[in-house]
Amino acid sequence: MSVEFPSGAVPLDSQLYVERPPIESLVCRELVTPGTVIRIRAPNGMGKGSLLLRMLRHAESLDYSRVKIDFQSADQSIYESLSRFLRWFCANVSTQLGLPSRLDDYWDEDIGAKLSCTLYFEDYLLEACPKALVLALSRVEQIFEHAAIAKDFLPMLRFWHEQGKQTESFQRLRLIVSHSTEIYVPLNINQSPFNVGLPVQLPSFTAEQVQDLAKRHELPPFSPDGLNQLMQMLGGHPHLVRTALYHLSTGQMSLQQQLQSAPTQAGIFAAQLQNYLSVLKKQPDLSIALRLIVTGDEAAEIDPMHAYRLNSLGLITPQGDRWKPSCDLYRHFFATQLFATQHWETSNASPGSLQQLQQENERLKQLVHLDELTQIANRRYFDQQLQKEWDRMLRKRLPISLLILDVDYFKRYNDTYGHMSGDHCLYQVAQAIQSCSRRSSDFAARYGGEEFVVLLPQADRVEAQRLAQVILDAVRALKIPHCTSEINSDYVTVSVGVATMCPANSGMAADLLSCADMMLYRAKQEGRDRAAVSLGLGSMQQTGTT
DSSP: OOOOOOOSSOOTTOTTOOOOTTHHHHHHHHTTSTTOEEEEEEOTTSSHHHHHHHHHHHHHHTTOEEEEEEGGGSOGGGGGOHHHHHHHHHHHHHHHHTOOOOHHHHOOTTTOHHHHHHHHIIIIIGGGOSSOEEEEEEOTHHHHTOHHHHHHHHHHHHHHHHHTTTOHHHHTEEEEEEEESSSOOOOOTTTSGGGSSEEEEOOOOOHHHHHHHHHHTTOOOOOHHHHHHHHHHHTTOHHHHHHHHHHHHTTSSOHHHHHHHTTSTTSTTHHHHHHHHHHHHTOHHHHHHHHHHHTSSSOBOOOHHHHHHHHHHTSEEEETTEEEESSHHHHHHHHHHHHHHHHHHHHTOOHHHHHHHHHHHHHHHHHHTBOTTTSSBOHHHHHHHHHHHHHHHHHHTOOEEEEEEEETTHHHHHHHHOHHHHHHHHHHHHHHHHHHOOSTTOEEEEEETTEEEEEEETOOHHHHHHHHHHHHHHHHHHOOBOTTOSSTTOBOOEEEEEEEEOOOSGGGHHHHHHHHHHHHHHHHHTTSSSEEEEOSTTOOSOEEEO
């Protein structure tokens, strides 16, 4: 038997396609749902294209009209403007449906490209599809790289899905959105099509599926030990497994030879590993976060944004609230390569540049503890510092204070001004909070969403209350417009909860957090744009307001 080299989607007539129940039956059932959106997202090599081919074949069996748009096929010039992109999109669909292009009959610059495109679909293309039109959008990540296109095209798809709830034309549209997760882009979740419809997660192969796939390659069954070693090395990743089985079936190397050379530059996975390494070298914050994971004996806790991006690349997998490498291939390769890169840079640096390199390495380490949006410390680093400073104050028998701040009516701000403005607002507020800290030991961090914290070791209640007032004034002084706030100022404001305690034992650091959070709730109850202060060291019974 001749086995095809694993490249791209598995052909429809191939015996090497591995079903992963219940995914296939689930998406086939969903295709008959009027106005549905099916979302397939996964790292490269997980089988998105292979599943898409089989969904289109099922649509053919239902006598549905079918169109597949691969955005990688578009010339770069197509992405120069929204109008040009949408005309290309409509013309492509028309051609695949065997319909003459009637773009000039529907395109009206006065009403805009999005509405023109929508009318072209609603009144022309969908009317030509009496049963249903399955529109499969492949490699949507190509659009992510063109922000000006993405911010209009993706909300339009979301609008079509919403229209499917009320108009007969769009009920005939079945939308399949497939994209790789390698490219990271922040999306407005309320405008994108990526939080509606049926989400499809493609899992790795199980040991039983790998054994069955080996049989289809006409290989003898793996021994339990050999199968376990292969699964440990590759984690059941579909493309990696198929690559390994292909080379075994050709007799080029034994399993033990593969396992030994796999995480090296001479291994059969060198090309994929080098692609990942190239991505990581361009994003040093991710390199450091991954280094923490692959060099540790246990699963590691890292910044949530770094975890999200590394998981989107397929390099790490969750273990509870911590993270571990997806497979030993990544663990061994990146532990060696990331360390070797750092060692080479250090050992080959001239005396004059060595200090600069060390400073740069120190800066990169700090990135692991940095909140990407606000550029102040993140939640993980705050949790570490809270316990560290609590224990230090316990030893010194000194007080410690904590401020918890919340941007008032921030959801309304986002709804009114948009998420990009909301992100900029959080950045400004964070920088204002940071600038108010006067002592080197004061520590500000983003706690989550629109919440911030300021940790004040060796500060009593009076000092903490004074700083809270300084921060309140500093945020007001930003004069960020907020017309939907219920506070009279018409500008963005914050509410602050203040707590002070003298540590009694090491296990009570969370009590300081709880007390400050209770004071924040009190500040909101009393009208916001103010601070509520816990009176007395450790007391949570009385409050004062600023």
